[in-house]
Amino acid sequence: xxxxxxxxxxxxxxxxxxxxxxxxxxxxxxxxxxxxxxxxxxxxxxxxxxxxxxxxxxxxxxxxxxxxxxxxxxxxx
Amino acid sequence: xxxxxxxxxxxxxxxxxxxxxxxxxxxxxxxxxxxxxxxxxxxxxxxxxxxxxxxxxxxxxxxxxxxxxxxxxxxxxxxxxxxxxxxxxxxxxxxxxxxxxxxxxxxxxxxxxxxxxxxxxxxxxxxxxxxxxxxxxxxxxxxxxxxxxxxxxxxxxxxxxxxxxxxxxxxxxxxxxxxxxxxxxxxxxxxxxxxxxxxxxxxxxxxxxxxxxxxxxxxxxxxxxxxxxxxxxxxxxxxxxxxxxxxxxxxxxxxxxxxxxxxxxxxxxxxxxxxxxxxxxxxxxxxxxxxxxxxxxxxxxxxxxxxxxxxxxxxxxxxxxxxxxxxxxx
Ligand SMILES: [Fe+2]
Ligand SMILES: [Fe+2]
Numbered sequence: 001x002x003x004x005x006x007x008x009x010x011x012x013x014x015x016x017x018x019x020x021x022x023x024x025x026x027x028x029x030x031x032x033x034x035x036x037x038x039x040x041x042x043x044x045x046x047x048x049x050x051x052x053x054x055x056x057x058x059x060x061x062x063x064x065x066x067x068x069x070x071x072x073x074x075x076x077x
Numbered sequence: 078x079x080x081x082x083x084x085x086x087x088x089x090x091x092x093x094x095x096x097x098x099x100x101x102x103x104x105x106x107x108x109x110x111x112x113x114x115x116x117x118x119x120x121x122x123x124x125x126x127x128x129x130x131x132x133x134x135x136x137x138x139x140x141x142x143x144x145x146x147x148x149x150x151x152x153x154x155x156x157x158x159x160x161x162x163x164x165x166x167x168x169x170x171x172x173x174x175x176x177x178x179x180x181x182x183x184x185x186x187x188x189x190x191x192x193x194x195x196x197x198x199x200x201x202x203x204x205x206x207x208x209x210x211x212x213x214x215x216x217x218x219x220x221x222x223x224x225x226x227x228x229x230x231x232x233x234x235x236x237x238x239x240x241x242x243x244x245x246x247x248x249x250x251x252x253x254x255x256x257x258x259x260x261x262x263x264x265x266x267x268x269x270x271x272x273x274x275x276x277x278x279x280x281x282x283x284x285x286x287x288x289x290x291x292x293x294x295x296x297x298x299x300x301x302x303x304x305x306x307x308x309x310x311x312x313x314x315x316x317x318x319x320x321x322x323x324x325x326x327x328x329x330x331x332x333x334x335x336x337x338x339x340x341x342x343x344x345x346x347x348x349x350x351x352x353x354x355x356x357x358x359x360x361x362x363x364x365x366x367x368x369x370x371x372x373x374x375x376x377x378x379x380x381x382x383x384x385x386x387x388x389x390x391x392x393x394x395x396x397x398x399x400x401x402x403x404x405x406x407x
Binding site for chain 2: 007013023027028044048
């Protein structure tokens with residue numbers, strides 16, 4: 001199951017953070033589970049670094065199956 | 078709006094030549110529709126302007142709970158009561174999303190709350206009016222949340238990432254607020270004569286205060302010009318006010334209510350309604366603190382903060398004790 005960041009909040013500890021997150025971020029049934037982590041424990045890349053970080057994967061189209069032409073005669077592959 | 082009369086640098090928008098290279102690059106990113114994120118470089122003016130605006134917006138959500146909370150215990154049915162609680166709870170959530178967005182700019186929530194309580198920061202003028210009858214719950218949802226939506230929808234495209242994302246969440250929740258208010262109005266307008274009179278009276282009292290929410294005309298304001306160049310503000314106050322009037326008039330007609338403005342008329346040439354401006358001296362006196370409920374609102378907020386201190390302290394002490402026990406055991 002993929003978790004995605006929905007927001008930040010204040011809490012004295014992890015348990016309360018989960019309770020608060022439930023109240024603040026799932027009032028309309030938006031979740032089935034909650035992960036919390038102290039924000040000072042999060043290391044984040046900077047959006048301005050997105051070039052050096054992610055650009056290299058752009059040029060490697062051969063990582064995708066569609067790069068390889070396989071004749072239809074071979075059947076499903 | 079929820080953020081009214083936000084001061085920018087006051088210097089006007091810098092020309093290309095007046096900007097440093099860094100500022101030019103920053104402006105180019107904004108012009109290209111890129112989002113600015115917390116770790117990105119930004120001019121101090123942009124940062125401070127946003128802190129004021131997001132802070133004022135957050136305070137408005139929080140203080141805005143009070144006029145409606147006033148009626149929770151006296152809602153006419155259990156269902157209406159549940160609706161209103163859910164709505165007021167959403168507003169608390171909106172305040173929290175926005176305080177979190179403001180915190181990414183390097184100010185703490187405690188600092189912001191202190192500034193609210195000391196009067197150094199404002200909240201929307203609209204919440205300084207009393208809610209006298211149950212019909213006011215209808216008028217507030219319909220008009221006040223309606224006006225808020227008008228302002229918040231374009232802010233989903235604002236240049237500051239955390240603010241824009243908070244707005245997306247808020248807008249998703251906001252339309253229930255307006256509809257529950259309109260639903261109350263519909264029920265009252267389909268009721269007996271006394272109920273209909275209450276609905277009309279609520280509209281009479283909230284119409285001009287709702288128009289004031291957008292703030293005075295800012296077509297010549299240097300502050301607004303800068304905010305618009307930075308895409309912190311997406312429309313002029315007059316544009317949004319006009320849009321609000323044009324959308325609300327037919328809704329009032331549907332309810333069989335009369336907008337309390339004898340000058341209100343559909344202008345055939347423009348396709349928009351001509352209407353009477355609210356009394357701006359009343360607006361300014363409310364911003365100064367002299368509205369009907371300013372003192373009460375701040376007192377209630379400060380009291381809740383002070384009387385909740387032992388709970389916050391207790392929770393922290395408990396968390397620390399548990400953490401140190403765990404450390405000792407580990
Ligand atoms: Fe809200
Ligand atoms: Fe709302």
